[in-house]
Amino acid sequence: MFHGEEFWLVRFLFQRGLALLFLLAFLVAANQFRPLAGEDGLLPIEWYAEGGDFAERPSLFYFYPSDRVIGIAAWTGVALSALALLGLPYWLPEPYPTPVSMALWASIWLLYLSFVNAGQTFYGYGWESMLLETGFLAIFLGAGAVEPPVVILVLLQWVLFRNMFGAGLIKLRGDDCWRDLSCMDYHYETQPIPNPLSWYAHHRSKRFHRFETFGNHVVELLIPFLYFAPQPASSVAGALTIGFMGWLMLTGNFAWLNALTIVLAIATFSDGVLEAVLPISALEAAMPLARPETVATPTLLEGAAVLVAVVVLAMSIRPVENMLSESQTMNTGYDPLHLVNTYGAFGSVTRDRYEVVIEATSDETSGEDATWRPYRFPGKPTALERRPPQVAPYHLRLDWQLWFAAMAPSPRRHPWFYRLLAKLLEEDEKTRSLLAEDPFAGREASPTRIRAVRYRYRYATPEERAETGRWWERERVGIYLEASSLEELRRRSPGL
Incomplete structure (x- = not known):
């Protein structure tokens, strides 16, 4: 409980959304990692294994740099993510759901860490670190009749805040077009991979582009502070963030950056708000133990969650310093496990x-x-x-x-x-x-x-x-x- 709110459904929906994204990420690894960074890839895996220190970029492939191991790891990740998506821990009797959930998410996180740290240039994207950071926190959410640790939900909001607010700050400090509200005149045409609606968005009026650029600043610079507010303000902020990310998904191809931000925004809601806006009765009928009638006695999970919060707080110092610095850099990790990172996207927009x-x-x-x-x-x-x-x-x-x-x-x-x-x-x-x-x-x-x-x-x-x-x-x-x-x-x- 937190301010009289409950978060059973929040946890369940968040875990399902995150599992789906990990499933996609492992499918990408299964299909692309070997030609890109495998034994005979465009950036061979031996370049990673021989050119770095395991402590700096830990990966299973440091010890087993082979396409066979890469394939086994990728498809194992697909299978584990599918089990998480199906809610395997929730089908087990107490007291097994929470320890099984923790082991499942820890395995998913460790496997994907191996791909990110060994993927070299082809895995050098901010959403890789954000997926890992989010996946690590998911280990400590528990499952079944154990109440979701509120401190972990707050840490997920903290990831969301750094993602959105960091993006807003780097835009203000970066390209002049963000300050004169003209960046969207170019963005849809020059983004990495336009989608079917990008052409139509590009040909909207300049007045429309000015309005959406201004709206971008509002959602990224002001709304994030409401993530930590009591309900319903937190949910309103989350809903605005989801709407903003939905528009970006409709008008561009940014891998799972927008989808992951939407999943993180689920942590800004409460069960009460979700019940008011979603067909929860039908949803609950399809999910086992999403909100049990009897709450299990708190376990070591609470203590672990508090310890994680202390570690994240200490490791947040450098990302915050970077975020507030005039020389802010975007999408930077500060530890080999990608536990607490700094984010930000499109500080500059190309004109051609x-x-x-x-x-x-x-x-x-x-x-x-x-x-x-x-x-x-x-x-x-x-x-x-x-x-x-x-x-x-x-x-x-x-x-x-x-x-x-x-x-x-x-x-x-x-x-x-x-x-x-x-x-x-x-x-x-x-x-x-x-x-x-x-x-x-x-x-x-x-x-x-x-x-x-x-x-x-x-x-x-x-x-x-x-x-x-x-x-x-x-x-x-x-x-x-x-x-x-x-x-x-x-x-x-x-x-x-």
């Missing part, structure tokens, strides 16, 4: 959208007269007539890194890019699995040379789209990487 289009030829010549065929990726706007796809909350890691790489005029700071091109020339099946379309699949002739061309993309106007059917228009900026053979690429990248 650059894309790198990878093309290969099987012709003997490699000049402009050759037949260059483009490789297509699931989330990239390579084909002008292709409608932007809906991907999130699934995460296309290579597509995201290609967006970052295109910001620079050459791939010099991205060693994985040379390996990507070499593997495409080798027609490597694992690398092909990351593509939407390989132009040489099913052809007798294999590619002999490959290049990368840099383009500036923009949305087609409504008039252009009505006339041509294209969602995008583009102009060539220059050569990102000149036509190269496999031997030339091997000289550029060690280990190929």
Whole structure:
């Protein structure tokens, strides 16, 4: 109980939402980790195992850097997340639900920690740390007839606060367009992976974009302080946050960042509020022991929750200092376990959208007269007539890194890019699995040379789209990487 409120349903819904996101995260690892960071990946796992200290980035793969172990770990994570999603601990008789729940969530957290710490560049996103931090706190929520520790719910609100308020502060300190309310004029067009509604949002009026930018500041800078207020103010703040994140999900593909923020916002509600707005009677009929009639005697869980709170409070000093600093950095972890981190997104917004289009030829010549065929990726706007796809909350890691790489005029700071091109020339099946379309699949002739061309993309106007059917228009900026053979690429990248 807290201020006369109960949180049985809050805990149950939060755990189900978080389990679903871990399930997606492990599916991404099962499908993408090996071609990206496995034994023969774009950033080989041995680069992590040989180039770092286990204490700095602990991972199961430090001791077992093999694709077989990676696959077993990923699918084990999928299975454990599915059990958490189904509410396995709640089906057990007392006193087993809480210890089984703690063991289940601890296993999920430890397994995913191995992927994040060994994933190198392809796992360097703020939502990875936030998923781990949230998953760690979930260990101490308990299950069954043991009352949810309120202090853990407050710590979840603290994660939500740092995420939202940190994002708000870094925007004010960053790009001028956040201060003159013009950032949304560019955001929908230049974001990493637009979705089907992004084009429509981009073509709203400038007045609309000013209003939504101002609303962004309100939700990220003022609303977060209400997360810790008594009900119903806390629930109102949570509902506004969920609405804001829902809009971002409708107009962009940001992996599970928005969905995870929505799950965290569940911690701002109470059972009383949920009963007033959700069909709880039907929900309770489908879930075992969501709110038992007899509350079990408090166990060691309460003591563990208090200890966790003390540790989090002590570890929050550096993130808070960073958040309040004029030189604030975003999405930074301060410990190898990702227990307490600093967050923030889109401190700056790019004005132009650059894309790198990878093309290969099987012709003997490699000049402009050759037949260059483009490789297509699931989330990239390579084909002008292709409608932007809906991907999130699934995460296309290579597509995201290609967006970052295109910001620079050459791939010099991205060693994985040379390996990507070499593997495409080798027609490597694992690398092909990351593509939407390989132009040489099913052809007798294999590619002999490959290049990368840099383009500036923009949305087609409504008039252009009505006339041509294209969602995008583009102009060539220059050569990102000149036509190269496999031997030339091997000289550029060690280990190929």
